[in-house]
Amino acid sequence: MRKMSEPQYVLSSDDSILVKFGEEIDSKINSKVLSLSSYLTNHQIPEIKDFTVGYSTVLIFYDSLKISHHLFLQKIKEIVTKRLKKNKISDQKIVEIPVLYSKEFGLDLDSVANQTGLALEEIIDLHTSKEYIVYTMGFSPGFPYLGGLDSKLDVPRLKKPRIKVEKGSVGITGNQTGIYPIESPGGWNIIGRTPLELFNSTSDSPTLLKPGDKVKFFEITTLDEFDQINHLEGKNFKK
Amino acid sequence: MSTPVIKVDYPGLMTTVQDLGRYGFQSLGVPASGALDLFQSRLANILVGNFETDAVLEITILGPKLVFLESVVIALTGADLTANLDGEYIPRWEPIKVEKGSELSFGECRNGARAYLSVSGNGFDVPLVMGSRSTYLQGNFGGYDGRSLQKEDVLNSVSDTHKPETKMMPSGFVQPDYSEIKKIRIVPGAQNQKFTPSEFQNLTSSTYKISNDSDRIGYKLEGPYIQPIDSVDIISEGNPAGAIQVSGDGVITILLSDRGTTGGYSKIASVINSDLNLLAQLMPGDSISFVLVSVDEARNALMIQEKLIHAVLNGTDFNENQNKNRITIDGVSLEVVDESGEIFSYSSFNDEVKAKSQVSAEVNVGEQVFNLDAEIDNN
Numbered sequence: 001m002r003k004m005s006e007p008q009y010v011l012s013s014d015d016s017i018l019v020k021f022g023e024e025i026d027s028k029i030n031s032k033v034l035s036l037s038s039y040l041t042n043h044q045i046p047e048i049k050d051f052t053v054g055y056s057t058v059l060i061f062y063d064s065l066k067i068s069h070h071l072f073l074q075k076i077k078e079i080v081t082k083r084l085k086k087n088k089i090s091d092q093k094i095v096e097i098p099v100l101y102s103k104e105f106g107l108d109l110d111s112v113a114n115q116t117g118l119a120l121e122e123i124i125d126l127h128t129s130k131e132y133i134v135y136t137m138g139f140s141p142g143f144p145y146l147g148g149l150d151s152k153l154d155v156p157r158l159k160k161p162r163i164k165v166e167k168g169s170v171g172i173t174g175n176q177t178g179i180y181p182i183e184s185p186g187g188w189n190i191i192g193r194t195p196l197e198l199f200n201s202t203s204d205s206p207t208l209l210k211p212g213d214k215v216k217f218f219e220i221t222t223l224d225e226f227d228q229i230n231h232l233e234g235k236n237f238k239k
Numbered sequence: 240m241s242t243p244v245i246k247v248d249y250p251g252l253m254t255t256v257q258d259l260g261r262y263g264f265q266s267l268g269v270p271a272s273g274a275l276d277l278f279q280s281r282l283a284n285i286l287v288g289n290f291e292t293d294a295v296l297e298i299t300i301l302g303p304k305l306v307f308l309e310s311v312v313i314a315l316t317g318a319d320l321t322a323n324l325d326g327e328y329i330p331r332w333e334p335i336k337v338e339k340g341s342e343l344s345f346g347e348c349r350n351g352a353r354a355y356l357s358v359s360g361n362g363f364d365v366p367l368v369m370g371s372r373s374t375y376l377q378g379n380f381g382g383y384d385g386r387s388l389q390k391e392d393v394l395n396s397v398s399d400t401h402k403p404e405t406k407m408m409p410s411g412f413v414q415p416d417y418s419e420i421k422k423i424r425i426v427p428g429a430q431n432q433k434f435t436p437s438e439f440q441n442l443t444s445s446t447y448k449i450s451n452d453s454d455r456i457g458y459k460l461e462g463p464y465i466q467p468i469d470s471v472d473i474i475s476e477g478n479p480a481g482a483i484q485v486s487g488d489g490v491i492t493i494l495l496s497d498r499g500t501t502g503g504y505s506k507i508a509s510v511i512n513s514d515l516n517l518l519a520q521l522m523p524g525d526s527i528s529f530v531l532v533s534v535d536e537a538r539n540a541l542m543i544q545e546k547l548i549h550a551v552l553n554g555t556d557f558n559e560n561q562n563k564n565r566i567t568i569d570g571v572s573l574e575v576v577d578e579s580g581e582i583f584s585y586s587s588f589n590d591e592v593k594a595k596s597q598v599s600a601e602v603n604v605g606e607q608v609f610n611l612d613a614e615i616d617n618n
Contacts, residue, residue, distance in 0.1 A: 011534060012482075012506070013479035014426050014481075014512055014537035014538065016477075016479040018476065037266060041266075049262050052265045052266055052478070052501055053266045053477070054475050056476075057476040061265075064512065064538050065541060069534040069535070137268040138475060138499060138502070139268065140378070141267065141269045143268050182378060182379075201378065201380035206269065207267045210266070
């Protein structure tokens with residue numbers, strides 16, 4: 001078996017270090033990312049202010065008044081090389097997400113069908129057949145980048161991004177799929193919408209998903225069903 | 240007890256509630272936000288006896304008109320936006336007693352771009368959202384209803400506003416002249432290898448103008464395009480504050496507090512944290528150039544700012560040059576203290592030693608004794 005290359009430690013700013021496990025979108029590389037991210041979540045390291053998770057990287061912010069770059073680098077290297085041996089990812093949950101794949105919500109369904117030569121039902125089948133992993137989150141609060149989309153659904157980004165994409169919109173591009181948690185601009189091909197709330201700023205755990213979680217989409221077919229789930233969601237968050 | 244302290248009579252260009260930022264949620268895609276000039280935000284709070292982390296108003300270029308509903312102590316730091324209290328010009332960087340019913344208004348933007356207003360009583364009482372009171376405009380959360388202030392908004396203080404333990408700026412403090420900011424210090428960015436050394440030099444030898452397309456997310460710069468060796472595209476990774484991002488068209492943007500947590504463009508360099516506070520005081524049309532420094536120099540610059548904070552908190556004198564004495568061992572800067580634990584500085588030398596440019600030094604680290612030749616920096 002090919003040995004994976006050693007992680008790299010790159011200066012990213014005067015108060016952050018980028019730990020790089022590779023340069024590709026790859027589930028094996030990403031599992032190392034997730035293992036470091038869950039280590040950092042479960043251990044309070046006083047000098048660390050925050051971190052972000054990329055596909056193949058973890059960017060760690062530290063308090064540069066408390067510790068020098070040099071010593072912090074040593075500390076992080078020690079964690080990555082000695083503490084992550086088990087590659088353990090904690091609290092990985094499977095989340096099932098209902099999607100209404102209608103032409104009203106799936107603004108690019110026709111365009112995706114044209115580009116891929118697939119029928120509407122085939123697009124839905126392919127999108128709901130796989131289990132995806134949240135590789136990383138970013139772009140907007142709670143936006144999950146889900147890797148492992150079927151290559152038959154590989155379509156490029158929109159030539160002209162939309163200024164406004166509705167909250168809950170489900171998009172695809174390249175071999176990724178994702179969900180827009182809040183209304184925002186966006187350039188992915190929109191194929192449906194979920195009634196679930198992916199982000200709630202007032203909650204203690206503000207996002208439905210976190211890096212490492214697994215996602216499975218399932219189809220709902222009527223607007224009534226959509227509204228019913230949406231209504232329940234609203235109630236849940238009013239608690 | 241939460242008390243109404245300010246009513247907004249006129250909102251100004253853009254006034255938001257900010258603290259030192261929202262941390263612990265960037266891995267979920269939640270931006271840090273927080274004051275762009277963290278240094279001045281902290282000073283404003285300290286002067287009125289608040290915690291550094293309390294919420295202040297970040298006032299951008301054209302200030303609001305505010306009516307006080309309670310007697311408070313305020314402090315203004317940062318930009319000179321011609322602040323008038325009941326028609327009289329008021330100084331910055333000192334605690335000022337304000338009577339109930341008074342009006343604070345602003346005029347011309349004379350120096351800098353962002354002023355910070357603190358009030359006694361632990362600052363402005365807006366709900367803590369993910370541990371912070373900072374406004375994140377794009378997400379419509381944090382601060383005052385997730386937006387900038389509007390006419391008729393009423394802001395409360397967290398606690399009682401009377402008799403705060405105010406502080407004064409130390410002797411040795413010189414008010415900054417933000418019009419003198421021309422050079423911004425940088426360290427190499429995570430993708431600096433994607434650019435040739437000559438292209439990196441293009442960045443540091445050129446002058447860039449801050450464009451109109453600049454806000455709390457980032458400053459887009461006008462100036463020479465920067466071209467990568469192959470492509471600027473990377474798979475999404477984290478963005479630090481200060482990152483100088485190069486997009487596909489060669490345009491560079493400095494990412495600031497409200498930046499997206501991750502991004503897919505290469506970062507050629509990163510503005511150091513101490514200078515992000517200076518950058519916050521520049522506005523569209525201002526010109527800057529970049530100076531490459533080491534990560535240790537960046538830390539030193541931050542420590543000098545920290546010395547001023549310490550001096551204000553402790554009521555001691557401030558001397559910027561005290562920090563010039565340092566010993567670096569294998570790239571690590573060490574603070575030099577004498578046997579009593581006092582920080583040892585140039586002024587501790589007698590005149591005979593001061594006249595020399597090089598001295599022999601003995602350094603005790605634990606049990607070990609090092610004999611060194613030390614250069615004296617007479618600056």
